[in-house]
Amino acid sequence: MLSFFRKKKQFFPEEESRLIVKAIRHAEQRTSGEVRVYVESRCSWMDALDRAAEIFHTLKMENTEHRNATLVYVAIKDRQVAVYGDKGIHERVGTEYWNKVVGEMLTTFKTASHGKAIADCVIQIGEALQTHFPYERDTDKNELPDEIVFGR
DSSP states (O other), rough: GGGGOOOOOOOSSSHHHHHHHHHHHHTTTTBBBBBEEEEEOOOOTTTTHHHHHHHHTTTGGGSSSSSSSSEEETTTTTEEEEEEEOOHHHHHHHHHHHHHHHHHHHHHHHSHHHHHHHHHHHHHHHHHHHHHSOOOOOOOOOSOOOOOOOOO
């Protein structure tokens, strides 16, 4: 029974969490696309991209109108990251783009905080989404929550 009252795991300081959420909101103000961030400790027994795809579908991110949602996945202790884009955005940017974004995030992890690296990645994804799915003032709606999802 006590497990229901356990404090949620903190992977990084609250200030960094706010930075990430701010980056998500900023990115989504310029596009009809959606960005979510999922952070957990470990990605055991599974490739990070496969885990990202699994979480993407668990969070029902494929239900956006233009199929343009993107998930940034981070396994802190295992130092694994992946970016998974739905069909609409993936068809426009391709695997090479996702690999570039992941590489840049890993490079930033070496010189900055996790929060800054993730926020920079979100902003970069937001720019790609803006290029291919610009903001539509009359029809745009926030289809997915902006908060970070914390796993185990």
